[in-house]
Amino acid sequence: MRRIVVLGGCGGIGAVAARTVVTAGHVDEVVVADLRAEEAAAVAEHLSGRSATTVTSLGVDVTDPAAVARAVQGATVVINCVGPFYRFGPPVLEAVIDAGVPYVDVCDDLDATVRMLELDGAARARGVCAVIGMGNSPGLANVLTRYCADHLLDRVDSVDIMHIHGGEADEGGAVIKHRIHAMTNDVPVFEDGELRNVRLLEPSAAPYVVDVDFRDVGIFPVYPYPHPETVTLPRHLPGVRRVTNRGVVFPLSYFELTMDLVRAGLCSDRVLQVGDAEVVSLEVAVAHLLAERPRLLAEAGVRGPAGCLRIDIAGERDGEPHRFVFSLSSRTEGAAEGTGIPAGLAALLLARGDVVAPGVHPPEAVVDPLLLLSLATELIAQLGVIGGGGSVPITIVHHHPDGSAHEIDLGL
Numbered sequence: 206m207r208r209i210v211v212l213g214g215c216g217g218i219g220a221v222a223a224r225t226v227v228t229a230g231h232v233d234e235v236v237v238a239d240l241r242a243e244e245a246a247a248v249a250e251h252l253s254g255r256s257a258t259t260v261t262s263l264g265v266d267v268t269d270p271a272a273v274a275r276a277v278q279g280a281t282v283v284i285n286c287v288g289p290f291y292r293f294g295p296p297v298l299e300a301v302i303d304a305g306v307p308y309v310d311v312c313d314d315l316d317a318t319v320r321m322l323e324l325d326g327a328a329r330a331r332g333v334c335a336v337i338g339m340g341n342s343p344g345l346a347n348v349l350t351r352y353c354a355d356h357l358l359d360r361v362d363s364v365d366i367m368h369i370h371g372g373e374a375d376e377g378g379a380v381i382k383h384r385i386h387a388m389t390n391d392v393p394v395f396e397d398g399e400l401r402n403v404r405l406l407e408p409s410a411a412p413y414v415v416d417v418d419f420r421d422v423g424i425f426p427v428y429p430y431p432h433p434e435t436v437t438l439p440r441h442l443p444g445v446r447r448v449t450n451r452g453v454v455f456p457l458s459y460f461e462l463t464m465d466l467v468r469a470g471l472c473s474d475r476v477l478q479v480g481d482a483e484v485v486s487l488e489v490a491v492a493h494l495l496a497e498r499p500r501l502l503a504e505a506g507v508r509g510p511a512g513c514l515r516i517d518i519a520g521e522r523d524g525e526p527h528r529f530v531f532s533l534s535s536r537t538e539g540a541a542e543g544t545g546i547p548a549g550l551a552a553l554l555l556a557r558g559d560v561v562a563p564g565v566h567p568p569e570a571v572v573d574p575l576l577l578l579s580l581a582t583e584l585i586a587q588l589g590v591i592g593g594g595g596s597v598p599i600t601i602v603h604h605h606p607d608g609s610a611h612e613i614d615l616g617l
Contacts, residue, residue, distance in 0.1 A: 207232040207556050209228035210280045212287050215239040215248055219286035221545025228363055229584055230256030231553055238263040238276050245539050273300040281554045285310040290317040291386055302333050309552045311340035311544050318433035325565040335565045339551040340544035341514050342368045343434050343566055349516055351530045352574035356440055358520040359528055363447040366434055367417050367427045369538040370512030371455035378491045388467045392429040395439050395448040419513035421534035425449035435569035456505030466490045511536045512543050528604040550580050578615055
């Protein structure tokens, strides 16, 4: 029996991942597992009846490795959507490896990615295939880059990944903590064939802050992000000279407020005495951002979610320079949709036996782009979200050596 367990299945991303695998109907059971047992039961009830797949729920505390082991025992695949990943990613992966179960997550924290890649030996010893960072960026960004390297270019010289999202109905504290984490840690940039570190809020980042035209969203500045593509892609793209990852959240007033709180030193784990109470500075900052978010969205006239992943890939084909610009945009569920659906699709590939290599891998190492995109095409109309119409809403613009450009299709 094929059984997929979704850890963090009550969150925005986890619920979309669960919906994806339930809608596909390729597995016998999907378990919505979350610390919030009552909410998990409600999500499971909501998803029931979409296919022949049985949907159940389970309360689980991922800080307890024994509880994780019990929750995933006998599963075909585990999808981990519990963030922030710099806290929960490595210990959850370790517990799942110990249980001997294949694994997919949406980790977008660089430091957690490095620590999880160090579990490669343990995963190989247990015969476990783990695909980490299989969301939007990282995730689809890696897979589409792999597609370009395999099918469109003879050699990839540069990969510039850019992303934007905003306007979601809700934003969890883990998402904000990830964003703050990105602003307070080194951001690796692969430039001239070497890794170098910059800081988002320091002058070293200034050369990388540029305005980008995001399809269906608009023109926004992007900032260096410590997403792991800058570290993993150079390992799998021989000869690549530059890999960058940059992003932003709209409205800009919300993103700028976050930066202001970080600059003011109010986003640390320092304990503050406020009257008779002790509070953690970071928790206060997150609470303030969540409280201010509705006002800032209203003032900016944001009426719904949107997002776009853009990947600019340049290289050589037949001895001439070519550039391809991939865009995947959404105006339905924003970040949750763009991240949860790829995770669900990858889990289905593992459940089908299409991805079996033991070890801990980034997406570009083991996920066949054509298999993933074909499965996405099969499911997109059923899911009724990121565009519909029976095809994956990815546009590719081919920039030719003579300066002309035109759209091409994925060739599925």
